Amino acid sequence: MKNFNKIFVVVLTAAFLLSLTGLAEAATTVNLGTAGNFAVLAGAGITVAGAINSTTITGDIGTFPTTSISGLENVVLIGTNQAGNAVTQGAKTDLTAAYVVVAGQTPVLVPAELGGNTFTPGVYKNNGDIDSLAITGTLTLDAQGNPDAVFIFQSGSTLTTGSGSVVNLIGGAQACHVFWQLTSSATLGTNSTFKGNILALTSATLTTGADVEGSVLARNGTVTLDANTITRAVCAAPAGGSRIRQDGTINVVKTVINDNGGTKTVADFPLFVSGVSVVSGMTNIFRAPAGVYVITETADSNYAQSFSGDCDAGGNLNLVPGDNKFCIITNNDIGAPVITPPVPPLIDVVKVPDPLALPYGPGSVTYSYTLRNVGTVPVTDITMVGDTCSPITLISGDTNNDAKLDIYETWEYCCATTLSETHTNTVVATGWANGLSAVDIASATVVVGVPTVPPLIHVTKIPSPLALLAGGGMVTYTERITNPGTVALSNITLADDKCAPMKYISGDINNDSKLDGPEAWIYTCRTNLAETTTNTAAATGEANGLTVRDLAVATVVVATAVPTLPNTGFTPEWMGTPWGIFILALVFISIVVSLIILLRKRT
Amino acid sequence: MALAGVPLALILIFYLTPISGVQSSPAIIIKDTVPLLTRSVLPTHEPVSLGFPVRLKIPKIKVDADLEYTGLTPQGAVDVPKDFTKVSWFNLGPRPGEIGNAVITGHYGWKNGKTSVFDNLYKLRVGDKLSVTDENGKIISFVVRKIRRFDPKADASDVFISQDGKSHLNLITCEGIWNKILKSYSKRLVVFTDKE
Numbered sequence: 001m002k003n004f005n006k007i008f009v010v011v012l013t014a015a016f017l018l019s020l021t022g023l024a025e026a027a028t029t030v031n032l033g034t035a036g037n038f039a040v041l042a043g044a045g046i047t048v049a050g051a052i053n054s055t056t057i058t059g060d061i062g063t064f065p066t067t068s069i070s071g072l073e074n075v076v077l078i079g080t081n082q083a084g085n086a087v088t089q090g091a092k093t094d095l096t097a098a099y100v101v102v103a104g105q106t107p108v109l110v111p112a113e114l115g116g117n118t119f120t121p122g123v124y125k126n127n128g129d130i131d132s133l134a135i136t137g138t139l140t141l142d143a144q145g146n147p148d149a150v151f152i153f154q155s156g157s158t159l160t161t162g163s164g165s166v167v168n169l170i171g172g173a174q175a176c177h178v179f180w181q182l183t184s185s186a187t188l189g190t191n192s193t194f195k196g197n198i199l200a201l202t203s204a205t206l207t208t209g210a211d212v213e214g215s216v217l218a219r220n221g222t223v224t225l226d227a228n229t230i231t232r233a234v235c236a237a238p239a240g241g242s243r244i245r246q247d248g249t250i251n252v253v254k255t256v257i258n259d260n261g262g263t264k265t266v267a268d269f270p271l272f273v274s275g276v277s278v279v280s281g282m283t284n285i286f287r288a289p290a291g292v293y294v295i296t297e298t299a300d301s302n303y304a305q306s307f308s309g310d311c312d313a314g315g316n317l318n319l320v321p322g323d324n325k326f327c328i329i330t331n332n333d334i335g336a337p338v339i340t341p342p343v344p345p346l347i348d349v350v351k352v353p354d355p356l357a358l359p360y361g362p363g364s365v366t367y368s369y370t371l372r373n374v375g376t377v378p379v380t381d382i383t384m385v386g387d388t389c390s391p392i393t394l395i396s397g398d399t400n401n402d403a404k405l406d407i408y409e410t411w412e413y414c415c416a417t418t419l420s421e422t423h424t425n426t427v428v429a430t431g432w433a434n435g436l437s438a439v440d441i442a443s444a445t446v447v448v449g450v451p452t453v454p455p456l457i458h459v460t461k462i463p464s465p466l467a468l469l470a471g472g473g474m475v476t477y478t479e480r481i482t483n484p485g486t487v488a489l490s491n492i493t494l495a496d497d498k499c500a501p502m503k504y505i506s507g508d509i510n511n512d513s514k515l516d517g518p519e520a521w522i523y524t525c526r527t528n529l530a531e532t533t534t535n536t537a538a539a540t541g542e543a544n545g546l547t548v549r550d551l552a553v554a555t556v557v558v559a560t561a562v563p564t565l566p567n568t569g570f571t572p573e574w575m576g577t578p579w580g581i582f583i584l585a586l587v588f589i590s591i592v593v594s595l596i597i598l599l600r601k602r603t
Numbered sequence: 604m605a606l607a608g609v610p611l612a613l614i615l616i617f618y619l620t621p622i623s624g625v626q627s628s629p630a631i632i633i634k635d636t637v638p639l640l641t642r643s644v645l646p647t648h649e650p651v652s653l654g655f656p657v658r659l660k661i662p663k664i665k666v667d668a669d670l671e672y673t674g675l676t677p678q679g680a681v682d683v684p685k686d687f688t689k690v691s692w693f694n695l696g697p698r699p700g701e702i703g704n705a706v707i708t709g710h711y712g713w714k715n716g717k718t719s720v721f722d723n724l725y726k727l728r729v730g731d732k733l734s735v736t737d738e739n740g741k742i743i744s745f746v747v748r749k750i751r752r753f754d755p756k757a758d759a760s761d762v763f764i765s766q767d768g769k770s771h772l773n774l775i776t777c778e779g780i781w782n783k784i785l786k787s788y789s790k791r792l793v794v795f796t797d798k799e
Binding site: 338339340469470471473474561562563564565566567568569 | 696
């Protein structure tokens, strides 16, 4: 799934960039780093003229290596005065790096007077006759509906804006994506309205009443202010369905192991993604790229926690735009050691959408879910959590109506919905047996508006044995990959987070290296388990330019106490004791009495 | 006349059936617990060509016994053979010859004028040899490495767990003084052996 979305992003990005060809060089957005937290950053001091409180600054201020700030009493600061501290110094370093990135982008040469013109996204530079860029009157920047569109203006010398000049943003353009790179200095005219981040090699001067939405960043020189309003530019959160993906999904799936007397269930462990509350099995959208997301829970001291799936052993995961990631968090109860390991449940769910594609646009889709018990014990308390389709209705399968998914039962569910855009839908099935939960995950993508049939893939994992005595032992995992879709899959991969290597056994009947519909590819992996372990296998395959992925989760229980020694003795004198004779007599009498009663009843 | 013989026959059967004095109903225990566990726990330990064990021979003490298969009692003890003349392989552990500690138990004590299979197990010494025959007729030989006596409730990790990646067979029986109240002997004798 994640690769599918990646491709989607790439295609859209390419389309977007193609539309600009001939207008301007594509501008790449610039990360200001920590300098982006500053509204005013200088190298040789900050001077604020004017009356007390006549300048309003939203964002941090700082200057380094010259740390002098004069006229601070004239500033209403909505932010932090970092002065010349380490934060400022770090920001100065980031500013230098950003400056180099901005200056390094290839420009289209334009007349130095920008005023009176409308520019589409791109990189622009004055054409060399006059080194200085100027804005007289109004400069309009049109993002053409793309809120992520980037505008870069480079000057071989200065930027000077006229009195009362205006930079006007239209078509969704955002000041956070506008950059002004000057090899000398900027001077903004009185009562002008300016948009974008100024990255000046030397200094910046804002004359009386000039307002800026953006950061005023001077690498080596001073920043001089006089009754200005400077507001650090912040990009707006993207509206739903923005054309360039800036998000991915995280689905946190909880499993619980009660093999030492514990009684907690999934709901007893509130789950969080970097502090945001989430529900087990539900797909959640998060910004991407972002820093590391950390999966946490309200822990219980009587349960040991472990992670599997796409997150690392500490519950951390990185999210790339378009990713659909799953983090499996297992809680194993801590209690009296057990000798007889409980047999864990094992379930398997497949999801198939009908149709797989809606080439002519929005329409209805029916998802069919097939749930099977691939373990050795009946599974109770089945739940099916779907992220974007409800209700998921049980159609058939509980043949004996005992509400248990028995070993040889196959339960069929379905759910209908309407899709207006290409969408990946995920279901998480959970069931219980012997105090342990089992989960399986199935995802399927339906392509809308494009005549592309998306592939499907399915993996089933069966450990043998499912339970081991204390000390553990060798476990063989058998993975079976099948293709429930209609197009053959190539580039099949299979990996398990806690077992390697994965060995291919058989299945490619026609030896074409593609997983065809009727085929089932079998792999095995063997590992020595010393303790109860939940692991996740992920299978991927490709077709029609899309990559699909399926996960299989299994728990193997290892007991924590060895058996006690057998009681192998006979009492030699048992039959000779008075008690023995007494018991024998009792038995004799009772048999005789019951026989008499029986005989009497017959006659 | 025929009917009158029934109670007598029942008594005789009851009297002669070798019900161990130390446990109430071994047959029922096996029925209740073993099938469930064997189905899920038994399948594989090491994918070797070894069959199920069928016979144990210890020439020095003239043991040549058929094997029963037993699991755990509900109390978590290794279960014992029903027949005091046979030995029993603990079928939740490895098979004799597989990597790990295979365990075979046998009774100790006099019964109806007959001796139990492991009455003379204590006579084994380090270096003595024994063998297990599997269902395919393959003979796996073992040699005694050490002999230890345990309290019945002692930690028996050594008996069941080994980390050396080798194949071991451990024989267990009772020893010591009969405790009428606990219906148990005071010690457990374990003979540790290594595959030759």
